[in-house]
Amino acid sequence: MNGEAEPLLRFAEAKKVLGEIYTDLGKHVDELDEVYKGIVEPTGGGAGDSECMVPDEQAAEIELFRESINTIMETFRRDNMKVVFFGRTSNGKSTTINAMLHAKILPQGMGHTTCCFLQVKQQHLTRFRQFLVNELEVATDRDVKDRIFFVSSRERSTQVFNDCRMNFAQFERAYREQTERLRAEVHLKVSADFSEEIMRLEAIVDRFNMPFLDTTQGIIEYKRALAEFTDKCVSSDLEARCTGGLMSRIWNLENDMFQYVTKILAEPYQHKLEEVWRYRAPFKFSICVDAPALTKDFHEDLEFRFTFGLSAIIRRIIAYRSGQPVTAIQANLLTPMALRNAGRSNEDLHNEAMQKAVEENAMMTQMVLTSASYLANGSIGLLVVGGIVYRAVGWRVIAVTAAAYGGLYVWERMRWNSHAKEQHLKEQFRSHLAARMQQVGAAHTTHCETQAMR
Known part of the structure; x- marks a missing residue:
């Protein structure tokens, strides 16, 4: 191309070169069509009888190529051609056009061209209305609104x-x-x-x-x-x-x-x-x-304790009222406080004091039961309670009850061996762990929900 030519002449030269290229392509397509038509096979029925060997799909493809080239050539034969610039807002379209024309034809700036188009929207609508209603007379003022469409890039x-x-x-x-x-x-x-x-x-x-x-x-x-x-x-x-x-x-x-x-x-x-x-x-x-962490506060009780003994009954009552497993309750509930604190460190005593502050109700219950135990363990209390029961039910009922109570005690005491201690430990461990797992069940459920969401 001539470097000294005007910028718009470059489009004319490009149009000429493209026209020559597609003209050559059209000639090659015609030659290929002639070659396909020359490939025949005699049928043997007589002189001049032959059949084309080219598949119909390839012949149709040749016709499609010819139509495409003719359509493009018709576009090149036009006197006026349009050049379209694609790009986003403020991407340099107006600057490129002005540089090619060597003149500031279009406005430049951040979205300035789009803004100018929006400002002249009403002018275009007025001109289109006059053109359709007054000049062409193909629509009325009422119908013209449905025939004019104005779409800007910003809208x-x-x-x-x-x-x-x-x-x-x-x-x-x-x-x-x-x-x-x-x-x-x-x-x-x-x-x-x-x-x-x-x-x-x-x-x-x-x-x-x-x-x-x-x-x-x-x-x-x-x-x-x-x-x-x-x-x-x-x-x-x-x-x-x-x-x-x-x-x-x-x-x-x-x-x-x-x-x-x-x-x-x-x-x-x-x-x-x-x-x-x-x-x-x-x-x-x-x-x-x-x-292991859930059973950290597990306290096994492998000493022989009669099922209907006073200590066992008190432990079950306190465990029920405090909402804790019975294995979390200390076994020496009926021992005086001073004896239980003997030989313990200051840190243990401090932790126990903090727990007592939040379990005042349980401590009050423990104090009442401890006082009752002193009375029950004393000889005077035993005589008083025995006298009241004797006068109420009689000595025969007392004898039968005592015999049954003693028989149960002897039967449990004879069965208390190493195997029984192991089974007792397992049962206490299971009960304690089940209670702790019920307390942390909601936390594990929430953790699984979080894993599924991830």
Whole structure:
């Protein structure tokens, strides 16, 4: 091209070059058509009988090429051609046009051209109305509003923005509803599985098999091993039950998402996504019951205590009123306070004082029961109570009751051996852990909901 030519002459030269290129393409298409028509096969029926061997699809493709080239050539034969500049607002379209024309024809600035177009909107509407109504007489003043459409880039951007905002708000609402629905399903499933696992604690504790040594160190090791074994079994069972119950639904949602994403990706990326999806770790709930921490305040009571003894009855009453497991209540409730504090550190005494401040009602109950125990253990109290009962029911009823009471005591005392202590320890441990798991069940359910939302 001539470098000294005017800028607009470059379009004419480009038009001429493009016309020559498409003219050559048209000639090549015609030559190819002649070649296809020359490929024939004799049919054998007689002289001049032949059949074209080119498939109809290729012949139709040649005609399609010829029509496309003719359409483009008709465009090049026009006297006037339009040049369109595409770009966002303030992207340099007006500056480029002015530079090519070597003159400031269009206004320049941040959105200035668009602003000018908006200012002349009413002028265009007035001119179009006069043209359609007065000059062409194809519409009336009432109908002309339905035949004039003026859409600017700024108005279109605002409309698209509002539509996108409404669509995104709808997406957020649908996503929130789906999330809440999934959260409710997780809450219901985990809560039910947690309750069932608490009911299965007895079977889990019974599976624990370790030699029981009736010594202080042996009992400590036995409790530690029992807590670790129970924690491992309960945590694994809860993870399997909770994950298995919701895995089918989560898998269906993830599979649907994978199918949708695969459709919108190109073929090379589809294989990469499939590789990542194939080696992706499956979803699994992470649940840690931490039985050793829950049973930290567990106090076993392996001394022989008659079921209907005064001390055992008092412990059960205090445990019921305080809402704690009976194994969390100290066994020496009937011992004077001064004797219990002997040999304890200042830190332990301080912690106990803090607990007493928040358990005033329980302490008052303990004081009343302690006073009653002193009276019951005294000879005078025993004589008074015995006299009242004797006068009320008679000596025969007292004798039968005492015999039955003594028989139960002897029967339980004869059965109290090392195996009974082990079973008693397991039963106390199960009861204590079940009560603590019920207290922390809501926290574990919330934790599982958070994992599912992630």
